[in-house]
Amino acid sequence: MIFKTPRLMIAALSGGAGKTLVSLGLAAAWRRRLGLSVVPFKKGPDYIDAGWLAMSADHPCYNLDPFLMGPRDILGSFVRRSHGADVALIEGNRGLYDGVDADGTCSSAELSKLLKAPVVLVLDATKMTRTAAALVLGCRTLDPLVNLSAVILNRVAGARHERVLRDSVERVNGVPVVGVLPKERENLFPERHMGLVPPQEHGRLTEAVARLGEKIEAHVDVERLYEMARRSEPMGWPAFGGCDGASRPTACGVRIGVLRDGAFQFYYPENLETLQELGAELVVIDSMRASHLPDLDALYVGGGFPETHLVQIAGNDRFRASVREAIEAGLPVYAECGGLMFLSRGIRAGGRLHPMVGVLPFEVQMARKPQGHGYTVLETVKDNPFFSRGGVLRGHEFHYSRVVNVTGSLDFAFRLKKGCGVLEGWDGVCYKNVLASYSHLHACGQKEWAEGVVRAAVRYRSRKAAVSGTVLPAPEASEVKAL
Template sequence: MLYRRPRLMIAALRGGSGKTLVSLGLIAAWRRHHGIRVAPFKKGPDYIDAGWLSLAAGEPCYNLDPFLMSADEIVESFVGRSGACDISVIEGNRGLYDGLDAQGSCSSAELAKLLKVPVVLVVDATKVTRTTAALVLGCQRLDPEVRVSGVIVNRVAGSRHERVVREAIEGSCGVPVLGVIPKEGVNFFPERHMGLVPPQEHGELQAAVAHVAERIREGVDLDGLREVADRADPLGWVPSSGRERNRLQGRAQVTIGIVRDAAFQFYYPENLEALEKQGAAVKFIDSFQCEVLPPVDALYIGGGFPETHLNGLTTNKGLRDSIGQAVEEGLPVYAECGGLMFLSRGIHHQGGFYPMCGVFPCDVVLERRPQGHGYAILECVGENPFVPAGRLIRGHEFHYSKVVDLSPDVPLVFRVQKGHGIVKGWDGLCYKNCLGGYTHIHAVGNGFWAEALVRTAERYRRGDKTDEITRRKGGVHYMGQAIEHNIIS
């Protein structure tokens, strides 16, 4: 079956060139001024940029990543999640050819070739003129299979600067300059340690999106970009067989609580959809407003910025205590990064200590430099409720916090083959039916995850509240034997 829908990728020569603002401005301008329904995608493991793209499109933004997903999984996800829209826009990450190695493995360029997507390069013209043409020409020639179909020039100083850059690129590279964006006097999109300030914390969402949409409408050839997208080559794909539906027959629906608010906001929409496809109903829980944990059959606490909301989290003692009690009673809980921090004894930050849920016997400290940053590969070597022993998990981590004062009685269940983890080389704390770690996973590339969480929730709903480790090991409170206690520092 051939997929023929319009699509393009907004890429750049490096990070910080402005491709996120161009992408969300383009999406918003098409939607607001042309009535075009856009399916937004983000290349790479990203929550914040994806949140802005979703806001601009009024549609969920999905992630595509050649490290986290197989080629077939990427194509299936892209085709299945873009067919209802008029056009798809994929925002690349970092430089077009930047990947895991000198060959550019898992780069935006490799994704563009896989999905047969025309590429529009965003070029930062700060303090440069004709050299922009050399940079574009290099991108064209490094891999001729990558279709560089246009250029948008960002941060242009004036009309003369624009004329020289435009003539140089179009004359030497044979591709059109489809947009020129002047230097910005007002910054509607401030940044902090993990990139743009998330939409949940911005405060002027609509004004920011309206501003960048207007700048793109004024400076970019929207019709020309639509023509580029229309020229995408047909993409061959094989539709799913529908086997997922068959597995759900006879299942009772369970409710999985999702702690989602300004402190916990890092959730891939694919992860939530995967839980629903497995028969779960998701119930969103606000960690500031909800005074006690509502009736749920499992709990999912994603990442986010608990460190910027410590007073609010500490004040809501009722929710923290009820989560701790529910864990003691066997509630299945899966926590990533910020969720791990929330389940600790407490967080040390700027001279203060902020009590958290106290599920895991450890504290968390915020540092000034990243403690883990990049892709991760984990090998499951210990018992836990959700991941079978021996399975490899691909994920990613990005955290400025670190775990300290961890009790030596608690083993870590994942051996880290790539990445950092809780302590160097190890990730994943498990207590009863609660598993927490620094690694984020994506459901598209880890198909077992949603089924395992829902299956554990079903057992809990039936009244079997015995933790998985006791079930398998015959009464061990913490899981099994501690793994090499001397690794814990």
């Protein structure tokens, strides 16, 4: 079978050049002007841009990362999730050729070749004219296998500036300029740290997306870009496996709680979908409004910005107490970054200590600069409820907090081969059936993650049933083998 879904990658020369705003506006414009169904993808480990893309496309945004996933995982997930759509829109990250080493390994360029996706280069033209042509030329010739199909000029000062830029880029490169975006005085998309403010915290969400779509419609040839996407080279249909939708035995009936609210919002949709495909029922919980933790077989607490909601989280004493009681009773809990902060004794910010769940023997201090940022490689050195000893995991971290005021010793599951973690060289704090780490994992690259979470939930459910005398339905034979 041949995969023919139209696809297009939006890339740039560097971070901050405007590719996210172009991607958001293009998704909105394609939907509004052409009536297209758009499936968005974000290259790299990113939650916030992906959240905005999902809003703009009115469809979940999925992540594709050559460091976290193998080529088969990427192709399988991409084909499965974009099949049947009118177009797949992929937003690159950083510069087109930027990767983890001098060869650009894991770059947007490499991803574009794997997906056979035409590339549109967004170029920040601030204070330059013909140099723009040289920059495009460099991107075109560095790797001729990259299909650089068009250029969008951003932050153009006026008509004369546009004319010189357009003429030089097109004459030198033979690549069309399909859009020219003027400098803007009003910023509808404020930033925090090194990215946009999450959509959950934006006060003018619908207006911002709508206005950006109108801007792209007015200044970019969206029809021509769709035609470029339609000319994508067909590719063979990959063999499915794991996160890409292969048939896997399931353990039905387990209830896995997911803290999902303004504070905890960093979840890859693939992670949640994979848990469901393995038979789990997901129970969404608001940490600031729920009065207690419902009856669960496991709890998944992702990342986010708990530091922006400290008063509300700390003020919900009953809920925090119910989480603590469930953990002491043996509830399996998998926590990432913000989840680790939530399970600590408290978070120090603004000169105050805000109490948290209190099952991990340390506090967390907010800092002004990143305390960990980038990819991580973790060797599992201790058996725990989710991973067996001896495995190696790939993840990523980005946190402005650090662990302080540790009382007693910490029991670590992971020795870091790359990254910062909780303490130098270590990550993954264990307590009873809790595993709390600064690293985020992606289910498409680390298939053992979802199976480990569901396996822990099955064990806990069986234990609860044994204590209460409840008779559970007998699992299928293949179920037990898989989990």
